Amino acid sequence: MAWVTPKTYVASDILTAADFNQDVRDNMLETETAKATKAGGLFMQSTSSPNRFEVQVPAVEKVSLPHIEYETDEFATPIYDDPTLEVPAATSYLIFFAANQRVVSGGPAVWFSVSIDGEEPSLRQRMYSTTTGIIRQSGWFKASKVYTPGTETRTIQFVYGADANTLGHWTQRDLTVIPIA
């Protein structure tokens, strides 16, 4: 049922069963409490209609070990690898991502980022490093594209890259996603 602006009563109006069912029962079934199904969810205004909430639950995937260490020949194109999350198909996502990263050999730069459904991440979404000492880097962004919500899932995955003839090393990788309805 969709939300309906409740009727305004005046003196001598009779509250009918139909009025109660629409203005009280059906509207109450559109409140946050009625939509709650399990703990840990956030309420987002639905894009399908006004006066409607969707509940979105943050998701996380951690890959601690083994580390990933890619050979330079593999970097003609970025490498897509774990961590990977299958999340509800929402209109947008708030994405947090982190990893320990370093340049093993070559240089100057290595990077990691996050892809949505296989799209190559833009330069501004990449975490670059030129250091040979290990360093934990963390970034976050709201997906710039507006997606079409639906009932299927969407794949959000780490992406790794490096300059030519550069070997990078990544470990302790963390991907956290908050779908936005």
Next chain:
Amino acid sequence: MAWTVPITFYDGDPLTAAQWNTFVRDNLNATAPGIATSPGNMIVTSGRNRIAERQWARSIISEGVLSSGEWPGDPDDDANPGPTLTFEHGGSFLMLYDVRIRRESGTGAVNYAPVIESGPGELPNVYNMAVRTTTSNYIRTGSHILVTGADAGITTVTMKYGATPASGGTSDSVGSYAQRRLTILPF
């Protein structure tokens, strides 16, 4: 009051006082406006047909500190530990943290991360997700941890510091940390 699925009326059914109190009054008191108490808080789900108000928490300590012990530990300066935050959650929370960090001396890495010091249930060891560096120049760097699957309740989190050894070596590094920030979003 707990939420009750609203009754469906049919023509001729009387609306009793008990029905009004259960299906209208109590249910309205279980909605977001019914439970909201403080500006700026979030409303989250806490179970089937249950919602809860959650308060963001943040703490910043500007003073710099050194660490010479093994990670995770308190800084050497007893007067400036933390930051520490105590908060209520429904089993999951997002921790955001960042500091200015550098290795003052030694050969291994220096580290920091928020460590869950008390609270209900089994909570994950954050050792693998600690922010670590081997650089000697100050950099500002931070990270995040989304904790899920914990028991609902009140939890205390404290930022811990210290060294991990270089490969085959000892934890001899001294770390320096400043402008320390910890933010918690409880769900």
